[in-house]
Amino acid sequence: MTEILERVKKDNIKFVQLQFTDILGVVKSLTIPVHHLESSLKDGTWFDGSSIEGFTRIQESDQFLKPDVSTYAVMPWLTNTARFICDVFTADGDPFEGDPRYILKRAVKEANDMGFELYTGPELEFFLFKKENGKLMPMPHDTAGYFDLTTDEGIKIREQMYDALSAFGINVEALHHEVAVGQHEIDFKYDTAVKTADHAVTLRFVLKAIANMHGLHATFIPKPIAGINGSGMHVHQSLFKGSQNMFFDESKEYMLSDIAMGYIAGILKHIRAIAAVSSPTVNSYKRLVPGYEAPVYLSWARRNRSALIRIPRYSKGNTKATRCEVRCPDPSCNPYLAFALMLKAGLDGIKNKLTPPAPVEEDLFEFTAADLKERNIATMPGSLGEALEEMEKDPLIKETLGDHTYSKYLEAKRAEWDSYRLYVSQWELDRYMEVF
Incomplete structure (x- = not known):
């Protein structure tokens, strides 16, 4: 504790943000004056959990936050302010x-007990939109495409985002421009699952803050504009035992071990x-529709980017880079919960010695319904409502999330789905009002 307090003093910090996420992945923050930091590190800081999405009921609302000193950082756009990511405790x-952070830690512990450490590398895509007089405009801030240079107006902004991160x-x-106009991606180093989940939630609020300083809005909504590519969060992942990548086996096809194959099968x-x-x-x-590079079909492959799980090509001698890339998650998710579920699914495949189907290297977007049926290739859910039905049928989801979060999450998402399906959109009025 002495070391971190000395560092805070050296950085001339006056205020400390204690950050955590609700079950939906939204960052929450409680600010304390720096002279209360020592007691927060020692005993925690109390707060009312009943007002946080998916947390406690009013009659059991007292909870406290314990800062994780490894997450200390000075917030560069605020004056004399630092942050800690916190773990949440009951009274x-x-x-x-x-x-959510505890849920991921619990899943990681199960992997540790099996002798594994999960490493992940999420790639979050996002859009930058213009603002006019402080009001968000549904208009991309540039006309550039993938890796474009001359029309990419986000280079300087991304550089400032890099400095802040x-x-x-x-x-x-x-750092680069993505396929769609106004779309970008900033990738960070592969690391242990909790650390990269921390980085993912940090990246989202940091990028929003820097964009706002330029009169722009950074959004991680998966499909903000119809007819162009949406934003994904591809998650590279592998299991290590010490310094050894347990996904690598030089004697196997694709250089993938039986552990890797079981992990892939479990996720599928x-x-x-x-x-x-x-x-x-x-x-x-x-976003999860054919034709826009988003994976729809439950399959895996090495070169095929239309597959749901891709195996990046092996570079000789670089055994630590052997991994699978799960391409269906998007950046609106709670990374802690998403990582926990993928890990538990992969461990289920390993424990039960599951085998994935044969890889599919053809362009799946060219397959007909008959082709898919012949190859026994299923598809992702077509709506949030369908996904919730699948969630309720799979006991692994409840086991991973725990009774509390499972029920709270379903409750929140059912309400969201009901609100959407009952809403009458402008598209419906334009389409049907004069016809019927």
Whole structure:
């Protein structure tokens, strides 16, 4: 504790943000004056959990936050302000079962007990939209495409985003314009699951803050504009035992071990149910359609980017890079919960020695319904409502999330789905008003 307090003093910090996420992945923050930090580190800081989505009831609302000192960072756009990501505890001092970070830690512990450490590398795509007089306009801020240079108006903004992310200890590896107009991607280094989930939620609020400084809005909505590519959050993942990548086996096809094959099979087995969390909004299913590079079909392959799970090509000697890339999650999800579910699904495949179907290297978007049926290739859910039905049928989801979060999440998402399906949109009025 002494070391972190000295660092805070050296950084001339006056205010500290204690951050955590609700079950939907929205960052919440409680600010305390720096002279209360020592007691917060020692005993925690109390707050009312009954007002947080998916947390406690009013009669059991007292909870407290314990800062994780490894997540300390000075917030560069605020004056003399730092943040810590916190773990949430009950009034009795137990980890709160509805804390998404705790849910991921619990899944990671199961992997640790089996001798594995999960490493992940999420790639979050996002859009930058213009504002006019402070009001958000549904208009991309540039006309550039994939890796474009001359029409890419986001280069300087991404550089400032890089500087801000670096201040949070996030090791950025690549920044570039994505396929759609106004769309971007910033990738950071592969690391342990809890750390990269922390980085993912941090990246979202950091990018929004920097965009706002330029009069723009950064959004992680999966499909903000009809007719162009949406934003995904491809998640690279592998299991290590010490320094050894347990996914690598030079004697096997694709250099994938039996452990890797079981992991892939487990994800394919459970992914339709996981979708309710990894693709958690009504809008998510407007991205998961054929023709826009988003994976729709339950398959895996090495080169085929239309497959749901892709195996990046092996580079000789680089055994640590052997991994699978799950391409269906999107950046509106709660990374803690999404990582926990994919890990548990993969472990289920390993424990039960599941075998994935044969890889599909053809362009799946060219397949007819008959082709899909002949190859026994299923599809992702077509709507949030369908995904919730799948979630309710798969016991692994409830086991991973725990009774509390499982019921709270379903309750929140059913309400969202009902609100959407009962809403009369402008499209319906334009389409039908004068016809019928």
